[in-house]
Amino acid sequence: MLQSIxxxxxxxxxxxxxxxxxxxxxxxxxxxxRCSESNPVNHTVDNLAQFYKIPKExxxxxxxxxxxxxxxKTHCQTFxxxxxxxxxxxxxxxNSLKHIDYSKPAYRFVIYGSNGSGRSxxxxxxxxxxxxxxxxxxxxxxxxxxxxRCKESSVSTLDESLTDLNLDAALWLTHFKNQNSHxxxxxxxxxxxDYDWNKREKILKGAPLSELIDFGISRVKYASxxxxxxxxxxxxxxxxxxxxxxxxxxxxxxxxxxxxxxxxEKKQIVPPNKVTLTKPFLNLTNFDWTNAAxxxxxxxxxxxxxxxxxxxxxxxxxxxxxxxxxxxxxxxxNNYNEKEFISCLEYYKDRxxxxxxxxxxxxxxxxxxxxxxxxxxxxxxxx
Amino acid sequence: MASLKCIxxxxxxxxxxxxxxxxxxxxxxxxxMSQYPSYYISPIYxxxxxxxxxxxxxxxxxAHIPTRAALIDQTCSLTHDPEVSxxxxxxxxxxxxxxxxxLMEKTFENIKRIQIQKYHKCETEEDRAAIILNPRIIFHxxxxxxxxLMYLTPIKRGGVKYQVPVPISDKRAQFLSMKWLITAxxxxxxxxxxxxxxxxxxxxxxxxxxxxxxxxxDLHKQCEANRAYAHYRWS
Numbered sequence: 001m002l003q004s005i006x007x008x009x010x011x012x013x014x015x016x017x018x019x020x021x022x023x024x025x026x027x028x029x030x031x032x033x034r035c036s037e038s039n040p041v042n043h044t045v046d047n048l049a050q051f052y053k054i055p056k057e058x059x060x061x062x063x064x065x066x067x068x069x070x071x072x073k074t075h076c077q078t079f080x081x082x083x084x085x086x087x088x089x090x091x092x093x094x095n096s097l098k099h100i101d102y103s104k105p106a107y108r109f110v111i112y113g114s115n116g117s118g119r120s121x122x123x124x125x126x127x128x129x130x131x132x133x134x135x136x137x138x139x140x141x142x143x144x145x146x147x148x149r150c151k152e153s154s155v156s157t158l159d160e161s162l163t164d165l166n167l168d169a170a171l172w173l174t175h176f177k178n179q180n181s182h183x184x185x186x187x188x189x190x191x192x193x194d195y196d197w198n199k200r201e202k203i204l205k206g207a208p209l210s211e212l213i214d215f216g217i218s219r220v221k222y223a224s225x226x227x228x229x230x231x232x233x234x235x236x237x238x239x240x241x242x243x244x245x246x247x248x249x250x251x252x253x254x255x256x257x258x259x260x261x262x263x264x265e266k267k268q269i270v271p272p273n274k275v276t277l278t279k280p281f282l283n284l285t286n287f288d289w290t291n292a293a294x295x296x297x298x299x300x301x302x303x304x305x306x307x308x309x310x311x312x313x314x315x316x317x318x319x320x321x322x323x324x325x326x327x328x329x330x331x332x333x334n335n336y337n338e339k340e341f342i343s344c345l346e347y348y349k350d351r352x353x354x355x356x357x358x359x360x361x362x363x364x365x366x367x368x369x370x371x372x373x374x375x376x377x378x379x380x381x382x383x
Numbered sequence: 384m385a386s387l388k389c390i391x392x393x394x395x396x397x398x399x400x401x402x403x404x405x406x407x408x409x410x411x412x413x414x415x416m417s418q419y420p421s422y423y424i425s426p427i428y429x430x431x432x433x434x435x436x437x438x439x440x441x442x443x444x445x446a447h448i449p450t451r452a453a454l455i456d457q458t459c460s461l462t463h464d465p466e467v468s469x470x471x472x473x474x475x476x477x478x479x480x481x482x483x484x485x486l487m488e489k490t491f492e493n494i495k496r497i498q499i500q501k502y503h504k505c506e507t508e509e510d511r512a513a514i515i516l517n518p519r520i521i522f523h524x525x526x527x528x529x530x531x532l533m534y535l536t537p538i539k540r541g542g543v544k545y546q547v548p549v550p551i552s553d554k555r556a557q558f559l560s561m562k563w564l565i566t567a568x569x570x571x572x573x574x575x576x577x578x579x580x581x582x583x584x585x586x587x588x589x590x591x592x593x594x595x596x597x598x599x600x601d602l603h604k605q606c607e608a609n610r611a612y613a614h615y616r617w618s
Binding site: 074077078080351352353355356358360361364381382383 | 460461462487488489491492495496499500502503516517518519
């Protein structure tokens with residue numbers, strides 16, 4: 001009796017040993033941290049915590065005017081490729097974008113989380129999805145650039161109480177044109193009514209939308225106003241069913257923080273609601289249109305709070321902003337979980353970024369960085 | 384017989400004097416010197432060494448010997464390297480250790496970036512294998528390559544100062560090597576960051592080229608030229 005049990009035990013343990021050997025071999029064959037699928041439309045829950053490569057041409061079209069952070073770009077240069085980890089927040093948004101009813105008013109998703117947890121990269125993942133899934137992209141890479149370090153400001157020509165950020169607006173128009181170049185060639189994208197800019201310059205009804213954008217880029221004086229008109233036109237086009245629109249704004253809370261770094265002549269601070277560029281994007285994030293989805297990203301750094309006391313939407317948006325985006329789908333971005341953390345370390349090792357590695361180091365790194373992606377990147381930099 | 388006694392007394396009194404001097408040392412430490420009496424042993428903070436010692440049964444011997452407290456940078460972290468923390472201390476100004484440490488970390492990062500870029504540019508596997516990517520290995524090699532074997536010290540003979548070549552202790556050689564690396568990294572354009580320049584110097588020195596290695600070779604040449612004065616060391 002005892003002997004037979006003993007024998008059984010031995011056989012069982014043997015089988016277990018064999019199975020672990022098989023597992024190890026499988027892992028060696030296909031590195032678990034990489035996803036061969038570079039199209040975000042096909043990403044599924046099985047790809048969670050894996051890195052996927054953004055093709056060069058996509059990156060050039062989508063992110064050549066911003067959208068990826070500077071630190072991330074330098075790392076991409078050293079790693080010789082642009083890879084983003086597929087994480088739950090981005091995948092959640094992508095899955096819901098696949099399934100929502102576009103005849104209903106625009107859905108709004110709000111991404112929030114602690115500094116360095118990967119909000120902007122999650123947004124970049126969604127931008128890539130939007131591009132591949134055939135959305136018209138209205139992507140603002142970083143509102144903080146407008147509200148805190150604008151290139152130039154001037155009193156608006158049409159409304160004296162407003163302030164124009166014309167150079168930034170023109171830059172954004174080129175960004176928009178670059179991202180949606182394939183759409184703007186189509187004939188359906190045309191103006192719904194006449195616009196008179198001055199005595200000589202006007203855009204007629206039925207003119208292609210690209211004419212408006214080119215006008216804004218070449219006549220920088222009218223760039224801000226062009227963005228306002230463009231937002232209106234996009235809304236009309238989308239509601240009439242010509243295109244599906246995806247609005248993506250990083251640092252959206254800067255539109256509601258009264259303390260900007262835009263000044264009038266006597267060094268008076270201009271609040272965001274007196275900036276011309278605020279109007280079109282608040283218009284686009286409203287729910288009064290269809291065939292659209294809105295993804296917003298909140299960030300304390302966009303309003304100059306490097307260590308903001310809270311990362312929650314109610315604090316960052318304030319009462320006014322919260323009421324503007326309410327109701328929305330909250331998408332929290334957290335630090336790495338265990339699987340993501342290991343996958344990230346594997347990726348760094350593969351890219352030769354971690355040179356000094358011991359298995360016991362994993363625990364130390366997780367503890368010191370609190371599994372925060374950016375902190376981990378900083379700590380690992382010197383290893 | 385009497386003379387022998389006299390000698391013994393002399394020796395005894397000398398011994399008492401010596402031990403008194405020692406006692407003085409213990410109670411009144413020199414200004415800016417260690418606050419610990421000399422019989423305090425330095426701490427063993429590395430966990431590997433600790434476990435090895437417990438296995439060998441040596442910890443019991445140390446249990447009741449007074450031990451100094453560990454310094455702030457002596458951690459049991461796996462990334463800890465005493466030579467690197469020494470370099471950090473040499474870089475440090477006005478006790479700003481946070482800055483010094485961040486500069487060293489940034490240097491390692493830059494070394495890695497430069498080397499990885501070289502790695503990706505190489506086309507054959509052999510070329511790639513030849514490139515050292517680990518910044519710490521590069522650091523240690525650079526410091527070793529810059530260590531001088533001799534140095535010159537001024538000795539006055541007959542009213543004239545001669546630069547006399549003398550052998551150098553390992554610790555001093557290490558100090559000079561690190562100091563030269565740091566001063567070389569400080570000689571740069573104002574637009575270039577210290578951490579980047581130090582990275583370049585370290586990579587150069589690890590390849591046995593560059594300004595610091597040349598400085599060492601110049602010193603050796605000078606020592607060779609002044610070999611005629613070598614006997615002034617002892618006469």
